[in-house]
Amino acid sequence: MKKKPSLKDIALKVGVSTALVSYVLNGKNTERISKEVAKKIKDAARKLNYRPNHIAKSLKTNRTNTIGLIVADIANPFSSSLARIIEDEAEKNNYTVIFGSSDESSVKAEKLTDILLGHQVDGLIIAPAENTESQIKRLQKQGIPLVLIDRYFPGLKVNFVAIDNFKASYEAVCYLMDAGYRRIGIIGFNTGLLHLQDRQNGYTAAFRDRGLPLSESWIHQVAIDQTTGEEVQSAVHKLISLPEPVEAIFFSSNKISTEALKYLNTLPLKVPKDLAVLSFDQSDAAELFYASLTHIWQPLEELGQRAVNILLASISGNKELIQVKLDTRLVVGKSTRANKSGSRVARS
């Protein structure tokens, strides 16, 4: 690799000091620099194909204009969509994104954080994995600009942008109940992550508030940190094989619904006639499945954009604690029926 041209090379070529070159190229103190010199410098820079060395600049300014992003798995559409939004919003503000996938492992998350901080990112956007509360706390104590996304720890006074998972689930399950469904199963993750627990809590709360019976056999949990295809299939299988099979299943994430729908495709049973399904998270799955999926839509754009803006504000010294819970929307598709016993609304 040829040596890259530096400020000095330009200075030498034009016959001025590096300081002047720096001023001109950064548009600083322009009023007190002669037009001719400025032009000469710019020309030389162009001719040498000069590209400022951000590394050197950063060392001096203590700013890298880089933000670190830690998601669970960049290959998951939820994460990658978010990443794209964050990338765009960051770019608008002249920031670049470094990323890493934690795989829901606190060990990987910690290592990743170290690496990103080693690269001197100006701040971090983190979808925190389970058991990383202490890491987050430590980062905060070190004064590192930080905003959690998608998930948060209720005890921690740390910026976050998330959705109201409890409410979203609650409303979704109520929707099913209003439609006449009674035996409603749920497949969720077996995890300590509050935002995922909330989805299950919303589910149980709906039963409680409506005074409807809830059977333990309707609740299934799968592991979050490994391929869950088989586990999900087995859960679905159990739910529909009960002496009194469930009439509807609520999938608490896109990963789960994708696996479940794949499985349902192999079964003779028909959605929504024989079984209704409803899922958290939008995804292509919603429309690719033969019965377009009724699902809980998350405001990804807003989630990502606000995270970036809160982070940038924090980087600029804003000390205010900002915690945002955004609302979701229930998008009704064909995988559930507005009125379970269709005949009730039959016309004359």
Added chain:
Amino acid sequence: MKKKPSLKDIALKVGVSTALVSYVLNGKNTERISKEVAKKIKDAARKLNYRPNHIAKSLKTNRTNTIGLIVADIANPFSSSLARIIEDEAEKNNYTVIFGSSDESSVKAEKLTDILLGHQVDGLIIAPAENTESQIKRLQKQGIPLVLIDRYFPGLKVNFVAIDNFKASYEAVCYLMDAGYRRIGIIGFNTGLLHLQDRQNGYTAAFRDRGLPLSESWIHQVAIDQTTGEEVQSAVHKLISLPEPVEAIFFSSNKISTEALKYLNTLPLKVPKDLAVLSFDQSDAAELFYASLTHIWQPLEELGQRAVNILLASISGNKELIQVKLDTRLVVGKSTRANKSGSRVARS
């Protein structure tokens, strides 16, 4: 943000020179450093929660251990899956990934390249957008370690890892022909990107080699750089509304097939009975659609891993030109029939 501890702080605390601290913390020259001092230094580093400043290190060493990744759109599952693989492979080699989405725009691609290079990435992995040949050429002339992925420019002597798109398409279309399909439509992108053109060329070549008639009305192209939902729908609609409707459609990318399948879901027609479909690229869509998709599978793992390894070799000074074309696999699903006129294989 509190000032971060530096080598100097440790040196001061322990009462040694920064050089010693650097040696100890980097495990260099360990043989000639006393155990006690080494221990003291390590303890101090831990106590101060020292994290090496990669920026400073980079300035000195001219290595950032960062690679820049430019994809078309990180939100596309193809890109994000690849990104994940690249991330993992990079991490194994102690590298971090900075990324950006070009949106298939040469202007964005150039800007992105500049930004990533400004951050002093050690090398670039690029899925080049249309009309970026000159950019790539320039990068190469500057001696920047480089490997193209997924796409390449046949004229350029630049490293690449890609697949044989022509062959993959050719074989896929032949498969359809062998199954008895004759009126086979294709929906591809209207683009100058060779790898996408190759997919269409493979299609036409199959007709030519088999001596089968091909109608212009079977070939449709949609724009690549914008949401193509409507365009795809309209293309599908035209293909199945021909006086002699096509019997099969070949979608030349995951983006196209996803949109097309969504549309097919809204139609009364049944796959594969009324229409067979076959797609390039694996994706969840393959199994979520009611008739699991016959598709061309790409070796993403190998694609990503080899790209990283070739890049790292190049960064380490390897001058050898490496151009790899990997083979794909046709995965047969239920969206096509092995024998179009099913009766022919009917048993007794």
Added chain:
DNA sequence: GTGAAAGCGCTAACAT
């Protein structure tokens, strides 16, 4: 208007 020089945190060649 312009330049000299210090220094960001680190490494490595060169002392001692």
Added chain:
DNA sequence: ATGTTAGCGCTTTCAC
């Protein structure tokens, strides 16, 4: 076995 020092490319203060 440990220390000194120059310098990576840049910004910025201060001097002329």
